[in-house]
Amino acid sequence: MAPVYEPWDATRGAEIIAEHTHLEGATLVILHALQEAFGYVPEPAIPMIAHALNLSRAEVHGVFTFYHDFRHEPAGRHVLKLCRAEACQAAGGDTLAARAEAKLGIAMGNTTADDRVTLEPIYCLGLCATAPSAMLDGRVVGRLDEARIDALVAEAQR
Amino acid sequence: MSLRIFVPRDAGAVAVGADEVALALGRTASKRGVEIEIVRTGSRGLYWLEPLIEVATPQGRVAFGPVTESDANSVLAAMIADGAHPLRLGLTDEIPWLKRQTRLTFARCGVIDPRSVEDYRAHDGYKGLERALTLSSDAILADVTASGLRGRGGAGFPTGIKWKTVAQTSADQKYIVCNADEGDSGTFADRMIMEGDPFVVIEGMTIAGITVGATKGYIYIRSEYPHAIEAMKAAISAAKRAGYLGARIGGSAHSFDLEVRVGAGAYVCGEETSLLESLEGRRGIVRAKPPLPAHKGLFGKPTVINNVLSFAAIPFILAGGAKAYADFGMGRSRGTMPIQLAGNVKYGGLFEVAFGITLGELVDEVGGGTFTGRPVRAVQVGGPLGAYFPRALFDTPFDYEAFTARDGLIGHGGIVVFDDSVDMVKQARFAMEFCAIESCGKCTPCRIGSTRGVETIDKIRAGNRVPENIAVIEDLCNTMKFGSLCALGGFTPYPVMSALKHFREDFGPAPTRLQAAE
Numbered sequence: 001m002a003p004v005y006e007p008w009d010a011t012r013g014a015e016i017i018a019e020h021t022h023l024e025g026a027t028l029v030i031l032h033a034l035q036e037a038f039g040y041v042p043e044p045a046i047p048m049i050a051h052a053l054n055l056s057r058a059e060v061h062g063v064f065t066f067y068h069d070f071r072h073e074p075a076g077r078h079v080l081k082l083c084r085a086e087a088c089q090a091a092g093g094d095t096l097a098a099r100a101e102a103k104l105g106i107a108m109g110n111t112t113a114d115d116r117v118t119l120e121p122i123y124c125l126g127l128c129a130t131a132p133s134a135m136l137d138g139r140v141v142g143r144l145d146e147a148r149i150d151a152l153v154a155e156a157q158r
Numbered sequence: 159m160s161l162r163i164f165v166p167r168d169a170g171a172v173a174v175g176a177d178e179v180a181l182a183l184g185r186t187a188s189k190r191g192v193e194i195e196i197v198r199t200g201s202r203g204l205y206w207l208e209p210l211i212e213v214a215t216p217q218g219r220v221a222f223g224p225v226t227e228s229d230a231n232s233v234l235a236a237m238i239a240d241g242a243h244p245l246r247l248g249l250t251d252e253i254p255w256l257k258r259q260t261r262l263t264f265a266r267c268g269v270i271d272p273r274s275v276e277d278y279r280a281h282d283g284y285k286g287l288e289r290a291l292t293l294s295s296d297a298i299l300a301d302v303t304a305s306g307l308r309g310r311g312g313a314g315f316p317t318g319i320k321w322k323t324v325a326q327t328s329a330d331q332k333y334i335v336c337n338a339d340e341g342d343s344g345t346f347a348d349r350m351i352m353e354g355d356p357f358v359v360i361e362g363m364t365i366a367g368i369t370v371g372a373t374k375g376y377i378y379i380r381s382e383y384p385h386a387i388e389a390m391k392a393a394i395s396a397a398k399r400a401g402y403l404g405a406r407i408g409g410s411a412h413s414f415d416l417e418v419r420v421g422a423g424a425y426v427c428g429e430e431t432s433l434l435e436s437l438e439g440r441r442g443i444v445r446a447k448p449p450l451p452a453h454k455g456l457f458g459k460p461t462v463i464n465n466v467l468s469f470a471a472i473p474f475i476l477a478g479g480a481k482a483y484a485d486f487g488m489g490r491s492r493g494t495m496p497i498q499l500a501g502n503v504k505y506g507g508l509f510e511v512a513f514g515i516t517l518g519e520l521v522d523e524v525g526g527g528t529f530t531g532r533p534v535r536a537v538q539v540g541g542p543l544g545a546y547f548p549r550a551l552f553d554t555p556f557d558y559e560a561f562t563a564r565d566g567l568i569g570h571g572g573i574v575v576f577d578d579s580v581d582m583v584k585q586a587r588f589a590m591e592f593c594a595i596e597s598c599g600k601c602t603p604c605r606i607g608s609t610r611g612v613e614t615i616d617k618i619r620a621g622n623r624v625p626e627n628i629a630v631i632e633d634l635c636n637t638m639k640f641g642s643l644c645a646l647g648g649f650t651p652y653p654v655m656s657a658l659k660h661f662r663e664d665f666g667p668a669p670t671r672l673q674a675a676e
Contacts, residue, residue: 024457027439028422032381053439066441066598067422069381085343086538086588090501090576091529123425123592125382126346127173128574129205129499129506138384142173 002077002137005039012037013045017052026053027063031070040071076111076118078156081135084108084121087128096132096149097121103153117156160193161237162214166268168201168353169385170346175226176209182230183211192238200354202268203508204255206529212250213237221247255505255524260486260494262479263470264347264510267354273392275400278357284402286473290365291410295325298369298476305475305483306492311337311428311465312540312569312645314491314558317472320462323452324370327460334366334375334414335437335456335463338390339421339428341380342541344500344572348466350508351496352379352386355470356393360416362469364407365476366462367414375414376456378433380421390418425542425596429644430463432598443598444644465570467496488514491557501538501574502528511556518552521575532577536661538585540569542592543649545656546585565656567649582661587615589653593646604647607638611654624666628658 006012016033020026030049034041041064050060064070082088082097097108104112104119111118127133130142136152144152165180166172180196187194202221204210210223211233222233222245229245236243247253261267270277278284290298303318324332336359340348352359363375379387394416397403405413424442427433431445434456455461471493475483483493491513497520499506504526521527521537528534536546545566547554554560561568576585590611597604611634617627635651642648658665 025437025439028436029419029439032420032422059440062441063439067424069421069423083343085592086542086585087344087501087572087574089585089588090574090580092502122382123596124341124343124345125169125173126340126349126386127170128344128346128501128572129503129508130170130174130208131501131506133173140169140173140385142170 003039005074006037008038008042008044010044010048013042014048017045017048021052027055027060028067031064035070039074043072076115078116078137079118079120080152080156081120081122082108083123083125083127083131083133085124087124088132091131093132093144096144096146099146100149100153103150104157117153160195162195162197163237164197164199164212164214164219166201166209166211167198167272167385168268168350169383170205170350171201171208171210172385174208174224178227179209179211179225179230182227183234186231186234190234192234194234197271199270200267200272201350201508202250202256203264203350204253204505205507206505207247210247215240217249219250221250221253223247255507255509258524259510260512261510262474262483262494263358263467263496264351264355264508265474266358267351267508270355272354272356272389273396275357275396275402278355282477283357283473284361284408286476287361287364287402287408289478290368290476291408291412295369295371298365299325301475301480302369302472305471305480306487306490307468307471307475307483308491308558309465310467310471310495310570312567317464317468320452320464321366321369323450324372324460324462327453329460331374331457331459332370332372333456333459333461334363334370334372335434335461336363336375336377336466336469337428337430337433337463338377338379338383338386338466339433340383340466340570341425341428342543342570342572344538344574345498345541345570346500347496347498347508347571349383349386351466351470352383353389356389357397358470358473359390359466360393360397360403362472363416364403364414365472366464366469368407368410368412370460370462372462373413373415375416376419376437377416378419378421378427378437380427381423387418387420394418424598425592426598426644426646429646432644434461434463441598443600446643467570486512488512488555488557489559491559495556495568495571497556498572499525499575500572502530502577503575504529513557514555516552517547517554517556517573518549520556520573521552525573525575528575528577530577532579534575535578535580536576536582536585538574538576538653539572540567541572542589543567543645543652544569544572545652546582546660547656548660550660565659566652582657582664583615583619586654586657587612587619589650590615593650597646601641601643601647603638603641604643604650607634607647608650610634611650618665621666628665631658
């Protein structure tokens, strides 16, 4: 199931920010909440967060850009994350990652031209004893082989 | 009669179809008109047998695995008839791989319903806290110190001393922080315990809180662990409802509250000071020490920051087990270590055992070698910052000091097995590349050294002035090891240098000495 996101709306964004301003060190919590609602963190939200938390825009921008998770633009309809860390490498993950790239016609870290699939590396899902592993839109899949990776790619392309 | 069937909800089991098996069991039971109760537990940690499902019998739980959706009907029939089945593994407690372990921290994982405080209590849960509430802070500290527990995140710092420092520092507010940013590849013990027995982590943190006088705690969980986040949040709500968190816990004068915070995909946030920065809502930039977090931690307040497994070991110790805990182990490594066997390994999973077992026993006997059936060539112990060990060092006992003596580290207890198809130059390059991707950028050796490391290893792979470039790598590693602020830059040399030292042949022809002319 592809996640469904709301289109960016400043009023809704302000509401989400206001829900969390009472927390200690709220910046990451707010960025997560915005991304959960809109699928990414829209640029206009940065000065809004800064204002709400009495921080500079530069500080919030710094946090936003430091972490790999936060998206600057919407991802494809489906996000396929392949674990690229050592345990999955040991179990043949490199070959499967190359196979997924070839099937989708994109390199790791990119989105297909039709905006259907974003393919991303992830460094460890903690499924190292059922490696190689992947995550499709939040669903975890282990013991990947050629057939399973093909099925995952096909599912993401639908 | 209703059958009680246990199906794991652990992410590792779900990744190989546990949810589908649970649904199929429900369908086939209603078709047969049999009443069943499905309890979703954590994992027992025998991942090659996942989904491993169990049924309660008068003799104890009987296991079946690995069960697929299409096996559900026949497995249920075998459960009803108490009959034979190709996937029947017998009594779970008698499975040799499980029986050989010493499960102190993981005693309940895979056994209880991780959403139920009652189930936790029925399996000796909250006995540690109940006893701790009758003790003085000093008496609790004495128990933690006597147990010999050392930080399970990797650094191995004595937990008792850390807690004592925070207890002795006076402040208007103190914090307990649980480091659940388990980013090391090959490790999943934190994830398993949070998903399978979250109350043990809560209980351990609560004991820490009453010991040092902290009223607020945070669990910082990496975003790659959605199942663990859900499990911890549910457990915190359940503990609050049962009066084990909040004001006047367990009817005492102590208050303690917990909150889950989610990371955002930065490996460096597993480093404690970087984690604190992140919790404060900033970039995960490492802090220089001193001041120690025990003196100036979260928001500048005295803070106990420990790994998930350190907190999870506390309830057993406080329930009167300090001496029993210390009786296990070797040298200065006391107690048990939940070891994780991963990668290309036949029998991968969670193996909790007293310190002192050798690497060879773990890889060959417990792990059964590789699943590809090819010979084991290298194992990486302790995550992306851990050294690669060749077979020649398989006599190394699992012990903090023994690994240090051989230029390695046990880290968080993960062992990743590689067969003979591994290219060790590629692995060395990956270590540098990973450090370059994840470096927080504060210190030069890590930020620039890792990028130069990738470039230099690329030259070696291309056969370009190999001996000279190996000398550059050695020099670079030396600078990173002694010049970096934290373990990311400081320990990246371990995988690189161990690959170079033990697998020199992969790096191209050895330097030929100039022969004197005849």
